[in-house]
């Protein structure tokens with residue numbers, strides 16, 4: 001399997017020697033899903049991602065694989081039913097990245113939903129999403145609710161709905177899907193921008209790509225080209241001169257992260273904001289994170305920033321629901337901002353716009369996909385690849401079978417499904433401890449890497465004293481370089497380990513040694529090393545410094 005920037009030249013040679021069926025532009029979860037679906041059906045497919053994989057919206061979400069309970073309010077029954085059912089599939093195919101999380105939906109005197117509506121709503125959710133018995137909703141009275149989460153506002157509390165959602169690591173989910181696609185024969189490059197499209201007789205037949213690592217440009221041709229660039233979808237449609245009819249509406253959402261010593265939330269909560277929206281507060285790895293906002297966005301797509309207004313909106317919402325915590329801006333440890341690529345709907349406010357996905361096929365044959373959720377990635381991919389397969393059948397007379405991904409574990413997911421995973425963790429943690437890793441680290445590694453953890457353990461065993469890194473950090477970094485296409489320090493700190501979000505202090509402690517190690521691995525000159533160091537420092541600064549205006 002070739003998925004390492006140390007093998008970039010070999011990967012490019014292989015690409016040049018391949019007759020491509022499909023080029024996918026964009027390496028977020030949508031592009032990764034399409035690559036996996038296409039590769040498993042036998043198509044020759046390549047993905048070009050201009051930044052790192054998942055560094056667009058797919059690492060900046062609320063990190064939930066969820067059915068979108070709130071969409072019931074808008075009577076989007078089909079979205080809830082389809083996406084709701086997908087949750088279980090995403091979970092089964094990668095229990096190391098997706099975990100059930102009981103969510104509490106408190107209701108208050110005079111609130112939008114009383115116990116009756118909450119009960120009906122959650123029952124409908126269970127039914128639509130086909131929720132298994134052990135995970136069906138329960139209704140709690142006020143005492144039971146407060147027992148589960150004493151920090152909730154007492155006044156007017158009448159009870160809560162209690163139901164299961166799934167939490168995930170969005171960036172790692174994207175990567176594990178991409179790794180599986182590569183294992184099945186796809187090629188996938190990060191730091192490769194598609195700067196132009198190539199046409200013949202009015203039909204799009206290829207792309208011009210710029211390699212941002214070595215500065216070279218190349219042309220690649222394929223039978224079909226899919227634009228899965230999320231917030232950038234309209235930019236490609238503009239190049240294609242097909243940006244007409246429906247267009248994107250970008251909206252921004254931010255999240256704040258607190259240490260649980262300061263905001264000791266025990267229980268995930270989905271709650272009303274003073275202005276009638278709903279946001280999440282979720283405990284995770286010794287931290288509590290809260291979000292999100294939903295405001296129209298017109299700024300830089302690659303680097304959306306949190307404004308003071310965004311920050312204060314979330315702080316106010318926390319204060320409204322958890323008044324005893326007395327949260328302040330100084331308590332914020334980290335934050336992130338992401339952009340939703342929604343389809344514009346006349347006269348609707350950001351949070352009213354549908355999250356459903358849509359496919360556009362232009363006169364030139366460029367296929368664009370936008371909208372949707374992390375959760376529905378597999379179904380979106382299936383629809384796109386069905387479309388491509390049908391076109392190829394008509395035009396070339398070749399046939400490809402149906403989608404193969406429903407029961408296909410993603411990379412790291414060969415752990416015997418959700419039931420097998422418990423035993424798997426037990427055994428592997430013991431194995432980790434037996435080679436000298438402490439139990440907490442062993443658990444973290446097994447949960448992060450799933451069935452790929454053996455390779456990480458092997459690196460741990462290879463560690464020698466002349467390496468100026470903690471052995472566990474070394475094992476993760478080396479695995480990430482050799483098997484997960486790490487190139488820049490932020491690839492490691494933000495998207496391979498999520499430390500930037502949930503352990504930013506660790507990032508500042510490790511950054512110097514990690515960068516030193518990477519500079520040797522990749523032969524960086526001083527200038528490059530300096531640039532990447534500065535990029536990371538800027539990110540660290542941005543996490544706690546909101547801007548005045550976008």
Ligand code: FAD
Pocket residue numbers: 025026027028029030031048049050051052053054055056057058059060061062063064065066192193194195228229230231232251252253254292337338339340341370371372373374375376
């Ligand atoms: P992206 O992840 O943005 O990927 C597109 C990629 O294309 C980018 O990486 C970009 O660099 C690349 N690209 C662009 N132009 C080019 C080019 N010319 N050449 C090469 N590459 C290019 N969904 C859920 O299911 N659960 C949630 O909890 C949830 N919460 C959310 C919270 C927020 C605040 C936001 C913003 C979204 C949330 N979503 C959630 C939605 C979900 O995150 C998105 O639907 C999903 O990540 C979109 O993925 P994508 O691959 O389409 O786009």
